[in-house]
Amino acid sequence: MSTNEHQFLLKALEEGLRLDGRKPMQMRPLNIEVGPDYGQMLVTLGDAKVVVRISSEIVTPYEDRPFEGIFQVSSELDGMGHPSFNEASHRQEEEVMLSRLIEKAIRRSNALDLESLCIIAGQKCWSVRADVHIIDYDGNMTDIVCIGVIAGLLHFKKPDISIRNGTVILHDMSEREPVPLSVLHIPICVTFQIYSSGSMEDNVKGDGREFVIVDATLKEEALTQGTITLTLNSNKELCQMSKSGGINLEVDEILSLTNEAQIIVDDFTKYIKDTIKKDEELRVNPLQKELQVVNSRE
Amino acid sequence: MVLPEYQTSLLNKVDGSSTISIGEVKVICSVTGPIEAKPRQELPTQCAIEVNIRPEVGVGSTREKNMEDKLRVVLNGTINKFQYPRQLIQVHLHIISKSQATENNLKDLHACINGAYLALIDANISLLSSFLSTYAVINDDRLIFNPTSEQIQSSISHHLVCFDIKSGRADELLFVDSVGEFTEGELMTVLDQSIEEIESMNKIVRKTITEKVSRDYIWKY
Numbered sequence: 001m002s003t004n005e006h007q008f009l010l011k012a013l014e015e016g017l018r019l020d021g022r023k024p025m026q027m028r029p030l031n032i033e034v035g036p037d038y039g040q041m042l043v044t045l046g047d048a049k050v051v052v053r054i055s056s057e058i059v060t061p062y063e064d065r066p067f068e069g070i071f072q073v074s075s076e077l078d079g080m081g082h083p084s085f086n087e088a089s090h091r092q093e094e095e096v097m098l099s100r101l102i103e104k105a106i107r108r109s110n111a112l113d114l115e116s117l118c119i120i121a122g123q124k125c126w127s128v129r130a131d132v133h134i135i136d137y138d139g140n141m142t143d144i145v146c147i148g149v150i151a152g153l154l155h156f157k158k159p160d161i162s163i164r165n166g167t168v169i170l171h172d173m174s175e176r177e178p179v180p181l182s183v184l185h186i187p188i189c190v191t192f193q194i195y196s197s198g199s200m201e202d203n204v205k206g207d208g209r210e211f212v213i214v215d216a217t218l219k220e221e222a223l224t225q226g227t228i229t230l231t232l233n234s235n236k237e238l239c240q241m242s243k244s245g246g247i248n249l250e251v252d253e254i255l256s257l258t259n260e261a262q263i264i265v266d267d268f269t270k271y272i273k274d275t276i277k278k279d280e281e282l283r284v285n286p287l288q289k290e291l292q293v294v295n296s297r298e
Numbered sequence: 299m300v301l302p303e304y305q306t307s308l309l310n311k312v313d314g315s316s317t318i319s320i321g322e323v324k325v326i327c328s329v330t331g332p333i334e335a336k337p338r339q340e341l342p343t344q345c346a347i348e349v350n351i352r353p354e355v356g357v358g359s360t361r362e363k364n365m366e367d368k369l370r371v372v373l374n375g376t377i378n379k380f381q382y383p384r385q386l387i388q389v390h391l392h393i394i395s396k397s398q399a400t401e402n403n404l405k406d407l408h409a410c411i412n413g414a415y416l417a418l419i420d421a422n423i424s425l426l427s428s429f430l431s432t433y434a435v436i437n438d439d440r441l442i443f444n445p446t447s448e449q450i451q452s453s454i455s456h457h458l459v460c461f462d463i464k465s466g467r468a469d470e471l472l473f474v475d476s477v478g479e480f481t482e483g484e485l486m487t488v489l490d491q492s493i494e495e496i497e498s499m500n501k502i503v504r505k506t507i508t509e510k511v512s513r514d515y516i517w518k519y
Contacts, residue, residue: 034323037395047310051326051394055355069479074357078350080328082311131355133392136309265308 006223014197014211017214019219020046025260027215030271032151034279039176043148047073047219049136052148054128054156058168061118061125069117070127073102075145077082080138082218093139101142105187106149109239113182118235119161124157124168128181139221139231142229151272153183155279185233186269187240189215190261194226195249203247210249212257214264228254234269299394302412306510314421317394318413320433321446323405324394327395327413329421332388345382347373352392353412365407372431372460372473378424387423389414402477405456408433410457411460411473419507421425429472431460432495434488436480443486443495455480459492461501468493 001009005281010020016024028046037043039054061068065184075098077085085145087090106112117126134141157178160171171269193216198208238258243249302320307313314329332345339346349370356507369389377387391449393412397405411431418425435445435453442449450456455478476485 004514034396035324040314040395042394049309051392053354053394076352078352079330079388079393080309080315080326082334083388084332088389129355133352133390137311258343 001219001222005146008071009219009223010195013195013213013220014209018213020217022215022240024211024213026219027264027268029031030147030268032147033273034155034275035195041148041152043151043156045140045144045147045215046138047136048112048138048140048144049134050141050144051133052152053131053133053150054125055131056128056156056158058119058124058161058170059169059244061122063122065114066122067118068114069125069262071107071114071117073106073130073149074130075099075102075132075134075201077134077137077141082136082139097244098141098145101259102145102149102157102231103242104240104242105142105146105189106153108247109185109187109233111183111185111187111230112148112153113184116182117244119168120163122215128153128158128248139218139219140191141249142188142191143215146187146231147272150183150186150188153181154186154272155276156181173271185235185237186272187231187233187285188265188268189229189240190264191216191227191229191233191255192257192261193220193224194247194249195227196225200247206250207271210247210253212253214260232258232261232265232267236262302409303391304354304413304414304416307327312390312421314417314419314423316413316416316420318409318416319452320412320443321347321397323397323409325391325406325409325413326394327410327417328390329387329414329417329423329424330390331421332382332385333388335384335386339386340412341385343383344387345377345387347377347379348386348388349373350388350390352390354393354396361403365403368407368473368475369410369414372429373414374426375472376419376429378423378426381424389417390493393519397450401450403454404475404477405433405450405454407431407435407475409457409508410431414479416503416507426497427464427469428504429460429462429464430460431473431493432494432499433458434492434495436478436484436488441491443491454478455484455486457488457492459494459496461493463496466497466500466504468500499518 031044033042041052079086157180158174161168192212196203196208202208228243304318306316312328312330317326328402351366434443434457436455437453458475460473
């Protein structure tokens with residue numbers, strides 16, 4: 001980026017203006033397109049796009065965790081997302097940061113109940129895998145990948161099983177209704193970029209003025225001076241906070257960011273739930289609905 | 299004839315992109331180029347072509363490598379390589395959902411070839427000719443184009459045919475891949491019928507491409 005463009009962007013941000021006309025605390029529009037299979041979706045946030053695919057298979061559990069299933073997230077960046085990712089060195093740093101944050105946000109916050117994936121303790125368990133492919137890279141990958149994985153998990157259904165005399169019988173999707181995963185809560189990441197109007201020295205002394213924007217695009221991300229990622233769920237629980245380096249931020253500033261993030265999280269949680277519910281209704285076989293003897297439990 | 303559903307220019311950071319759905323198979327394709335080649339890829343008189351295919355789950359295996367090699371054969375014959383000496387053209391494909399018939403990967407490859415063609419045009423890469431492919435099976439002595447997965451599973455032989463197209467006519471055979479048991483006569487029938495199939499497909503694809511190009515170049519002179 002040229003110095004001119006750099007200064008122009010910074011100045012605009014300082015005045016609360018953004019290139020795409022958003023307000024500083026406004027996310028880009030989120031869109032989730034559900035695919036024909038369970039756990040398959042295309043998530044779009046502005047110009048950024050990811051393809052998510054959740055899959056499951058039956059494996060032997062880890063020896064030290066006999067009562068738990070396995071959950072893996074693999075996110076891939078390649079030349080399809082941005083031509084600069086052709087060089088492994090450029091890709092590696094981004095990839096490591098991304099996978100660490102997603103790991104903390106979703107796996108360690110126990111969003112997916114691993115014990116419910118156990119079939120026979122120490123012998124058989126489900127292994128759930130989330131493949132995320134970033135096909136269009138336009139900044140703020142953490143948030144979009146997190147939304148993709150959690151929406152995928154909520155949408156995914158694994159085939160039903162039954163156990164008879166110690167043998168596991170896997171029922172076909174057409175034979176028995178597939179079962180959804182037990183997702184305990186919906187953590188959503190919100191990433192803020194911090195900029196300072198003064199020099200580094202002013203920032204440390206507390207003289208400079210900091211300004212924060214949410215959901216940065218690639219250009220805005222390129223000139224960031226500090227990043228903070230907050231992961232919350234709709235129960236107002238903070239699952240993760242990550243700020244690795246960058247300029248200083250006052251504690252009360254962080255608290256107000258948490259409140260901002262909460263609004264975004266509630267909004268997205270509702271959108272994800274609505275999208276999945278709508279898709280669920282489309283999938284119900286009309287004949288099956290008619291033949292059902294039980295009343296709906298809602 | 300079942301027409302594939304397709305869309306171009308859906309990605310912003312690459313030079314050209316397309317998505318194509320043929321039955322249950324869906325593929326996203328992106329083309330970047332001509333860009334600087336890595337020293338080991340660089341060819342003094344022509345461009346290098348890199349093909350990457352990513353499966354729907356996990357990382358690429360021998361199945362994808364095999365498809366990459368076959369797709370490279372088609373691209374090598376159609377991209378005007380001498381136009382871009384010492385440069386690189388990169389083709390990335392992601393199979394969003396693969397064929398339910400897992401006996402062979404021809405249906406996926408069929409989607410990849412046609413997807414790559416659309417993405418190359420979207421990227422304004424110089425081509426020697428147009429190209430399209432068809433996928434046919436022989437089922438109960440009947441030749442079926444664009445079979446469903448049930449038809450694929452009960453078929454004796456499978457054929458993927460790719461022709462280059464010059465002035466609206468299928469010209470030379472670029473690539474043919476057949477799996478199963480068949481006679482020479484049957485293969486010849488498949489090739490003959492494929493020509494008609496490809497030519498009628500080309501008429502429709504060409505129409506949408508013409509519209510697309512006139513939309514893209516609004517500053518005519």
